[in-house]
Amino acid sequence: MTASVDQLMQSAVKARQRAQSALTTAVQEARADGWSWERISAALGGSPNPQTLRRAFAVGEAAPDRTADGPPGCGEGSCACAGCQAH
Numbered sequence: 001m002t003a004s005v006d007q008l009m010q011s012a013v014k015a016r017q018r019a020q021s022a023l024t025t026a027v028q029e030a031r032a033d034g035w036s037w038e039r040i041s042a043a044l045g046g047s048p049n050p051q052t053l054r055r056a057f058a059v060g061e062a063a064p065d066r067t068a069d070g071p072p073g074c075g076e077g078s079c080a081c082a083g084c085q086a087h
Contacts (some may be wrong), residue, residue: 023044024057036050037053
């Protein structure tokens with residue numbers, strides 16, 4: 001009994017979806033545990049590279065809150081601290 005090409009393609013698509021889901025979960029867990037993009041890339045054998053991982057998975061990450069340690073007025077639109085993400 002030989003599987004049809006359509007069945008093989010459906011199996012391949014499902015396997016790819018499971019792999020993508022597993023990769024997404026692994027990257028999210030690693031980032032939540034403080035791993036850098038470089039460390040995650042290295043753990044994955046160098047592919048995808050850190051820049052590709054960042055582009056693909058950083059969308060849901062919040063920018064760091066720098067208002068707590070910033071100068072007075074930080075986050076109020078008049079801040080000049082380097083790297084301020086508050087405004």
